[in-house]
Amino acid sequence: MTKTTQKYVYTTKKGLNKRVVENISYQKKEPQWMKDFRLRSYEIFKQKPMPTWGADLSDIDFNDIYYYMKATEGPANTWDELPENIRETYEKIGIPQAEKDYLAGVSSQFDSETVYESLREDLEKQGVLFCDTDTALKKYPDILKQYLATLIPPADNKFAALNSAVWSGGSFIYIPKGVKVEFPLQAYFYIQMQNMGQFERTLIIADEGSEASYVEGCTAPVYSSNSLHSAVVEIIVKKGARFRYTTIQNWSNNVYNLVTKRAIVEEEGFMDWIDCNLGSRKTMKYPGFILKGKGAKGEVLSVALAGKGQHQDAGAKAIHLAPYTSSRIISKSISKDGGRTSYRGLVHVIPGAKKSNVYVSCDALIMDEKSRSDTYPTMKVKEKDVSVQHEAQVERLSDEKLxxxxxxxxxxxxxxxxxxxxxxxxxxxxxxxxxxxxxxxxxxxxxxxxxx
Amino acid sequence: MLKLKNLTVKIGKKTILHNINLTFQKNKIYAIFGPNGSGKSTLAHAIAGNPLHTLSPQSNIIFNNKSIKKLSPDKRAQQGIFLSWQAPLSLSGVNVFQLLQIALGSKKNPLALKKEIESYAKDLNINTELLYRSLNEGASGGEKKKLELIQAAALNPKLIIFDEIDTGVDVDALKLISKFILKNKKGKTYILITHYNRMLKYITPDNVLVIMNGKIVKQGGKALADKIEKQGYDIFKKSKS
Incomplete structure (x- = not known):
């Protein structure tokens, strides 16, 4: 890949301290509550230990990362308004092409700030809100204040705290009651600079009876030093709503991909995570859902491929809090050339979540002798009147089939x-x-x- | 067109085929008979290039005047060798249409290929849906063999080895299969591997070979097949000793 030099309007110094966090908030001209939230989160981040399970993260040097960069003066609304070098990058990854086809909206995260987004007019007419989260903070502060960090509070884990302190960009989506969006809304995330951290924060609210889907793609050119991607995605699926979130992650093989994704599903709602992890050096990601309302359903379909030097520690989390809820987790992983995949899953059914259904299936395909795959399923089923099914299979690539x-x-x-x-x-x-x-x-x- | 020279084949440490020398002529039909475990399938796989089969240094396989001994299975296939499997494998998420598209590359246009294989499916009286479903998953014995034939016909090789195309197949299917094989015979050499005579009611071989314990013990014409049918393989055991 030829390197395009990107000009940044503003960059924080490498490393993280209180000043940097304050500065991010100042640069973005944020309200006081957000600044306080960031500072509070930063304190939590400092206190939280690194996770001692999952992928080995000892190589991450938090002081060697840029936490915020501003690429343009503000989001552009049309393609032509974008600076040429950014447009080139997007063209390389095929964004306008995809948009010209039948995608409903594009919101791309160029490093920290979302610089381009568009939304079809008919969506606007339907009252669908789709913008980057920084813009949402300015335009819809009340909605953000009401929902942000309710599902994933800063204290959830060290990387959620980090994201809460330094977040930038990400997508904000609100689908009004009963509105059905036929085509997927989409975003593309792209790490441009080495030693860059990307900390997008996504908040999605699917109001009662609505239906929509969202697709995110992630990529980064290969740099000599490591980058960190640590996003937080929160989705609120209200009564009878359906939402599908699809991720195609193909980060370069020196990106640490540590993402927290969670949804809450109310009565008769349906949440579906499709999570494809191809790239990155190490991924730790367990999309989850809390089935809060009676009859709520959740699904995680996950694919992971780990090649040389990669560890994909991926899985799912399903929490059943109400009767007649059902969860389905299907994980397929492939390891090759010494790569390692792990399935890590938690299913928790609380007492009283009667007549609930749990289905977990994890298949691993191991391509050669050097590669490895492990399964770490945890089942906490505290209610007797439930149906639980768990299947796991490991197969080696068959010489006969080849x-x-x-x-x-x-x-x-x-x-x-x-x-x-x-x-x-x-x-x-x-x-x-x-x-x-x-x-x-x-x-x-x-x-x-x-x-x- | 195909010559096997001193062909000695091992699977793991076990020698399955011993010093086989055979010549197959263009356009002819050969029937290879032998009891279970005699090495018939090993012979087929050795010609097709199964990487788990080891050939002795003296062994050679000459196809159209060139040694193919060191070629990978895909290169052998591209030169015109096709193996119809005795027990065709099931492949999740891979269908016949897609398989053939990839195997043929740019040689055939996908729409023409689609039409072609659908007409083969019709000839063989199987549902065209099978062409677009995971290969052989949930298919009957007869359907599996027919899907092998469709692949063979679309790839249009010079040599086809039918490894027990007649087992696991009912009489009606066998008739259709035989008819199909003869219809698409033009310019091809056939090797029919079998352990009983059923199929030869419909297809008359030019040559009959008998293999036992990894060796060719008898060669002859159609009459040899009839003899085996009547008297079984024991006659060769006696003649050997």
Whole structure:
């Protein structure tokens, strides 16, 4: 990739201290409550220990990271308003193309600040709010104040605290009562500079009876030193609403990807996480849902691929708080060239959550002797009147299947790609077509070994 | 067109085929008979290039005047060798149409290919939906064999080895399969591996070979097949000693 130099209007110094946090808030001209929230979060961050489980994070040097950079003077509303170098970057990753097709809206995070976003007029007419979270703080402060950090408080974990202290950008979505958005809303996140931290904060509210979906893609060029991506995503799914959140993560292999994602689902609501993790050096991510209302449903479909030097520690969290709730967790992981995947899951059913259903299935495909896969399922089922099903399977790539395909004239690498794509197909068929095609292409590239 | 020279094949430490020398002519049909465990499938897999089979240094496989001994299975397939599997594998998330598209690359346009394989499916009396479902998942024995034939027909190779295409198949399916094989015969060499005579009611081989304990013990014409049918493989055991 040729390197485009990006001009930043404002950059904080490397490292993190109280001054930096205050400065971020000052630069953004935030209200006092947000500044206080950030400072409070920073204190929590300092106190919280690093997680002692999951991926090894001892390499992260919090003092070697830029926490905030401002790329332009403010979000641009049309494509042409964007500075040329940013436009080039976006064109490289195919954003305008995707938008020209039938995507409902684009909101792209260019490092810290969202610089481009658009929303189809019909969505605006329906009352759908979709903007970056910084803009939302200015335009809809009451909604933010009401919901932000209610699902993932700063004290949830060290990285949630960090995000709360230094967050920038991310998406804010509000779908009004009964509104159904047919096409996926989408955002693209992109780390541009080395030693950069990206801390987007996403808040989504699907009001009663509404339906919508959101797709985020993540990518970064390869740099010599490590970057940190630590996002927080909170989703409120109200009574009878349905929301689907799809992630295609293909960070370069020196990004630490430590993300907290959680949804709360009210009566008869449905939350669906589709989480595809291809890139990054280490990922720790367990999209979760709290099934709060009677009959609420939640689903996590997750795919992880770990190649050389990568550890994908991914999974799901399902909390059943009400009767007739159901959760479905399907995880498929692939490890190759010495990579490591772990499934880590928690299912918690409280007493009284009667007639609830739990289904967990995790399959691992191990491509060679050097690679590894582990499963860490935790089930806390405190109610007797529930149905719980758990399946786990580990398979090695079959030589016989490879021979079958190669005996048809297909190259070994292509055959591997076909088998891996076949393995994850039950999940990939759930994501929008253009992303599914992209996923298959990325998998094939991984199999050919041409992607770092 | 195909010559096996001193072909000795091991799987792991066990030698399965011993010093086989055979020549297969263009356009002919060969039937290879042998009891279970005689090495018939190993012979088929060795020709197709199964990487788990080890050939002795003296062994050689010549296809169209070139040694293919060191070629990977995909290269052998591209030169025109096709193996129809005895027990075709199930592949999750991979269907026949997609498999053939990838195998053929730019040689055939996808729409033409789609039309072509759908017409084969019709000839073989199977539901065209099977072409777009995970390969062989939930398919019957007969359907699996027919899906092998469809792949063979679309790839249009020069040599097809049918490894027990007649097992696990009922009489009606066998008739259809035989008819299909003959219809698409033009310019091809066939090796039919079988352990009983059923199929030869419909297809008459030019040559019959008998393999036992990893060795070719007898060669002959159609009459040899009839003899096996009547008297079983024991006659060869006696003649050997």
């Amino acid at each position: 021979f079958y395909l190669t005996s048809r004239g297909i190259k070994k690498e292509e055959a591997e790609g076909m088998l891996v794509n076949g393995f994850i197909k039950p999940i990939i068929k759930e994501i929008p077509l253009e992303y599914a095609v992209e996923m298959n292409r990325l998998i094939n590239l991984e199999m050919e070994g041409s992607v770092g």
